[in-house]
Amino acid sequence: MSSSFAAGPSLALAQPPLADPSAAEKGSLAAVGLGLLAVLVAAFDADAARARLSLYAALALLSGGTLAWSWLKFGRRPAGVQHHNLWRRGSTSRGAVAWVTAVVLTGFYVLLYWFSAPNDQGNFGLLNGLVHALDPFSQALRAHPADQWFLYGTFYTLAILLMGGRALWKYRHSRYQLIRTGSVMFFQLGFAFLLPGILQFFQQPEFYFTYFWPLKYDYLLPGTVDYLVQNGQALGVFMVFWGAVMALVATPVLTYFYGKRWYCSWVCGCGGLAETAGDPYRQLSDKSRAAWRWEVRLIYPILGLILLVTVAMWLNYVLHGAILGSVADGLYRFYGFVIGAVFSGVVGVGFYPLMGSRVWCRFGCPMAAYLGLLQKHFSRFRISTNGGQCISCGNCSNVCEMGIDVKQYAQRGEPIIRASCVGCGLCSTACPRGVLNLENGPREGRYQGSSFIHADSLRILS
Template sequence: MGVIRKTASPEVKAIIELVFIIFENGIRSVTTIIGFYLTIKFVKISKGRISKFRLISFASFSISFIFLYLILPFILRFTDFYVALMPFPWASLPFQAPITGAHLTVSLTKILDWNGVVITLWVFYIYQLIVLIGTIFLGRRWHCSMLCTFVGAHAEAFGEALPLIPHNKQRPRSKVIRPRIRTILFLFQILMIIICLALMVTWGIFFFTGAVTIPVRILINIERIKYLVFELYLMIFFMLFLGARSYCYYCPAGTLLGVIGRIVGQQITTGLTKCNSCGLCNDVCKMSIDIMNKAKTGEPVKTINCVGCGVCVETCPTGNLQFTTIFLTKYHSRKARSLLKTDCRQKT
């Protein structure tokens, strides 16, 4: 959009911007919400169970779209508002925002006055806080399976139908990616973290000291290439041919949230009933996590890659699995104790 705003004639700019806004803010939101409805229908038709959590997740994603892409941009008259809704270390927005011409702020400073930029920065910091606090309680589930409108929402809305070509002919619904491709995605993950951290440090040095470690024009181009190549085009390609969550394998924000998730005890508890080795949990996991092998021995599944979607939990025919964190474990045991007390009181 920044390129269009600089080079096209005013009439062409207006038309392209209008089409972009209708697609990005309107069509994308509406089709994703329809996708949630179809997923619920599809799972029910194929005799599956839709858990309470998945309904909450779909409702949360839908509210995020309606509020952040439709209502808030309309009230603030700023449709590119979603640049403020990216958790660290995805975006270097706070350092770029006041610099005229920087990648993210091409849209900010030309559309908004200084107050508008300050409001956007406040929204950015408040969003970081909301993401952090929620992750401490609910693990990576909070952002990756309830709030993320970049990939998370689309993956849960359309993930049943992706990838376009099944990975496994014997088990066509399996989402498990081959080990070699996972290794490639893991290398991408390391690369993305290095690029994002380096960009944040470089923008930060420039912002705080005015020192130019990389000329700003080159920095802006690196940001643009990172976004277009790794975060947009490659993400769409991987999504269609590897699976709906393939970007989540190497997303730098998701990786950080996964690490925080591990610190707050995020895990899939197994051994609640008996595992019959049907392999359905492995088939549905869009992050290719080997749940079955742990379930057979009753060990918990602890990995930073789990996005907390809960699909394995609702798919297990024997009810053997549960998603939990330290907070959720305490919450559930307190609830169980109070139910037991009420039960005892009623009997006496």
């Protein structure tokens, strides 16, 4: 187990040069590069058959190259969280590679959200070739031609599965991490990708059973409720019931017993992408107090805004627009554009290589704010610490994607009870001394030091 140094860049001159990748690693990375090139070919090839062939070849190269590299990089090394040269690589320390990656991701999201709406001829702009290349797959799954959101869902799911494979190799020594990674892969593939498609195949409303209000903010709005009930009939009524119960009843109960990790680290697709595709960037989260202040200034007002939008839309619906008129609809459109598209989409993923993997979860997600309030004030969940065993290596703080300076708690032996903590358990997994443990003990003694350990506790061993 190697130590991590937050001030790594300042020590660069005192360290030996970076080791070159092995020939096998270069070969697997070359396959990934060829896969990305094939994606561009598919995007700009006017011949539909060739574009389709190029895209399928691209997906095969990307999949094979990523999984092979993951095994070569992590599978052949001793198990354990290793931070070798993390702050010396341009790809993981906001260097040139990171900036290029951020620009590409941001550009793709901008195209997806604002420049890929189909025209009367079914042309999706610059993404047209990629979208129509997936038509056969979309027809088989959904009985509908592909659109820009099906393309996005396919890429999104593939990213979680491939980078989830990487995480399985990297954290293979931790049973908790293996199960947690497998969980987000399962829910994304089964419940967020395949099931909505199967519903459409049987001419039922598209519905995502793993997304709840206030994250999926329109699921409890009158327009969506009417649509589901009218088009899905009995199934639609169940969908509305499911969404309401999960948001208003199950979420508080599950968070009381397990903290927000039951959702943010085990189920949510946003968290799933952050934990897999965003794992190389988790150390970039700002641990400063100024960043925490911005977190509080942004995330709770956003939760308040979606509450206001929901109430306004229902008042407008009940009163037939007699009082609010177009104000409610304007609030809805504003929230959908600024928060739903710009923040959660473009910034939330595009800024992974620059600000860490949980930008949206930390600063913008209303579901995270809702869960965080419950976790902070009503939950049994905490992370216990044993200050007497802490060697101040900093591994725990380095891997915290939510910007929590875990080391400061560990040194003092104080339990970590923070609204922002998603319970990913990486701080415990990365600790070489077993100082940190995730616990679900009773609320009595929740704020006591590490001497309080209940038999009901869930201990996460690194």
